[in-house]
Amino acid sequence: MTDIHPTAIVEDGAVIGDGVRIGPYSIIGPNVQLAEGVTLEAHVVVAGHTAIGARTHIFPFASIGHKPQDLKYAGEVTYLKIGANNQIREHVTMSPGTEGGGGVTNVGDNCLFMMSAHVGHDCQVGNHVILANNATLAGHVELEDFVILGGLSAVRQWSRIGTGAIIGGMTGVEFDVIPYGSAIGDRARLAGLNLVGLKRKGIPREQIHALRAAYRALFESENGTLRSRAEALAAESTDQPLVKTVTDFILDKDDRRFCTPRSED
Known part of the structure; x- marks a missing residue:
């Protein structure tokens, strides 16, 4: 059984799966798909052509799927696809793709996006990824599986971070980080391997x-x-x-x- 609070707005055309729970004052756009068991707490907004996978849990004031922060975007139809079993915490923002970047932002399964993290347009995020508080991905960033970004870190557009890598808090990543690497610094330098991971x-x-x-x-x-x-x-x-x-x-x-x-x- 779905559980939609009476103050929530679910626009005609939205596809709502079994067992979805939508909290007070949340807004779901007409081209949104919520798979079975998705939970949206109060004041969540999901817009655009956005698909959210099973059992993903989104917390208050997250803004998911609004038009990308790219001045070249001209209103074309693009997509945001979010996998299953993710936790998307308060004030997280995620953007759909752009025509120049392939048109799709992808987020994998079993990820954790802590408060105020941002996933920019056309990003490709793998499985079991963690973005700590205020971690930011510019457009076209690729994160492979099991990447961890520390709080207040930022990744420049078009950068790649390999599987199992860890980025320290307050680190600015300008260039690609090798798999299993450990990067720190105001402008990231490689500081060894993620041996703990x-x-x-x-x-x-x-x-x-x-x-x-x-x-x-x-x-x-x-x-x-x-x-x-x-x-x-x-x-x-x-x-x-x-x-x-x-x-x-x-x-x-x-x-x-x-x-x-x-x-x-």
Whole structure:
């Protein structure tokens, strides 16, 4: 049974699944789809062509699916797709895509978006991602699975952050961050690997040791470019899945800049 508070507004055309609960003064637009078991607390607004997956829970004053914050947006139909089992806390904002970015913002499953986090237009967010309070994604950002962003961090448009990486609080990310990397600083520098996260996931010790050796080969050597070092490492480490994840990430595109270690000035 659905439970829609009498003060809520659900516009004609909205698709409401079984067991959905919509709290006081929430507003649901005509092109919104809420899957089974979705919960919207009081004063939630969901607009645009937005689909929200099963059992996602959205807290008061979140603004989901309003037109993107991009001056090039001209009213074209674009989409926001949010997966299942997410927690979207107070004052979170999420934007749909734009024509120039593929038209779709995607958010995966089992994510936590803490208070006032922002997901910009055309972002691609994986599964089990955490954005702490006031963490911000500009447009076209890609977050792979199990990424954690600390409070008040910000990621510049078009940046990629690889699986299992962690970004410290108040860090500004300008360039791509490798999988399992740990980045900190007002302008992000790579500060090692997210070893705590790897250990919490039960990654075998020998795989972590191989990844640490790969990190040293990539970022502590002065031989060649980062790309050439990644190519050599990829050829040598075909039996190491974590290392392969990192080298694949670096070699995936030719025109990327990466967050690297650097000394404090």
